[in-house]
Amino acid sequence: MSSSGSSARTRFAPSPTGPLHLGHAFSALTAAARADALGGTFLLRIEDIDRARSQPDYETAIFDDLAWLGLHWPEPVMRQSERMAAYQAALAQLAPYCYPCRCSRADIRAALTAPQEGAPPMGPDGLIYPGTCRGRSLSEAGPNDTIRLNMRAALAAIDGADLRFDETGPLNPGTHVLAADTLIHAVGDIVLARRDMGTSYHLSVVVDDAAQEITEVVRGADLFDATAIHVVLQALLDLPRPRYHHHRLIRDAAGKRLAKRDDARAIARYRDEGYAVSAVRAMIGLTKCA
Numbered sequence: 001m002s003s004s005g006s007s008a009r010t011r012f013a014p015s016p017t018g019p020l021h022l023g024h025a026f027s028a029l030t031a032a033a034r035a036d037a038l039g040g041t042f043l044l045r046i047e048d049i050d051r052a053r054s055q056p057d058y059e060t061a062i063f064d065d066l067a068w069l070g071l072h073w074p075e076p077v078m079r080q081s082e083r084m085a086a087y088q089a090a091l092a093q094l095a096p097y098c099y100p101c102r103c104s105r106a107d108i109r110a111a112l113t114a115p116q117e118g119a120p121p122m123g124p125d126g127l128i129y130p131g132t133c134r135g136r137s138l139s140e141a142g143p144n145d146t147i148r149l150n151m152r153a154a155l156a157a158i159d160g161a162d163l164r165f166d167e168t169g170p171l172n173p174g175t176h177v178l179a180a181d182t183l184i185h186a187v188g189d190i191v192l193a194r195r196d197m198g199t200s201y202h203l204s205v206v207v208d209d210a211a212q213e214i215t216e217v218v219r220g221a222d223l224f225d226a227t228a229i230h231v232v233l234q235a236l237l238d239l240p241r242p243r244y245h246h247h248r249l250i251r252d253a254a255g256k257r258l259a260k261r262d263d264a265r266a267i268a269r270y271r272d273e274g275y276a277v278s279a280v281r282a283m284i285g286l287t288k289c290a
């Protein structure tokens with residue numbers, strides 16, 4: 001598992017907001033196996049920007065669960081709550097394409113559904129923002145505003161940039177080229193800084209994957225569509241672009257994706273009940289020993 005002479009680096013980046021379950025086990029073991037296959041290093045990062053939902057006990061449990069699975073990683077572990085200065089610096093760099101937004105989710109939904117029928121359009125960052133606050137400038141940002149990226153302005157600034165990424169995962173392998181039109185209409189003005197956090201998942205993940213020199217981002221297929229956002233941010237911030245490896249999701253018997261609250265499939269539960277790691281690996285379709 002762990003390190004060797006190659007410069008390949010993968011990571012597992014859990015949020016300490018609940019017990020890790022079989023889906024996390026699969027993700028962590030896949031990231032470590034990819035590092036192994038590439039002769040590189042597997043890293044851990046704690047994604048705890050959501051201070052309201054993150055808990056130290058869950059963080060301790062992450063270390064225990066991963067160690068039980070037989071994983072190792074270099075210390076110290078990067079913790080996003082300690083990285084606010086880096087996110088603020090990135091946000092300052094993006095300021096020319098940013099605006100403050102005071103819309104609530106209900107405002108957005110109302111603006112999207114009023115003139116048309118059916119479900120409002122969803123992108124990888126949730127509802128596609130209708131642009132209500134787009135004319136506002138950062139100088140009028142209030143403490144309760146979120147900060148959004150003006151996608152059209154951002155793309156104009158990086159006109160001609162190579163917006164593509166290489167996918168090594170089993171579901172959509174190959175090179176994915178991103179079209180400006182899709183980014184504007186099917187992704188839209190995403191949130192870069194949430195009102196309660198000063199950053200967002202998208203901004204932090206891009207800044208930190210670069211800081212940790214990750215060469216292959218291994219994560220669940222649910223984040224495949226978010227990769228478009230990450231590629232745009234990498235281009236705007238002039239950061240290197242890793243390869244991506246999105247893996248299948250672990251589902252319950254009914255075909256539903258496992259959730260944090262699904263304690264029945266928590267790794268700790270299998271550990272406490274005396275399961276062997278090999279049995280847990282077999283449950284998620286990993287029969288070969290690490």
Ligand code: GLU
Pocket residue numbers: 013014015047205218219220223
């Ligand atoms: N912290 C994210 C999660 O727990 C992982 C994001 C990523 O791997 O890019 O879902």
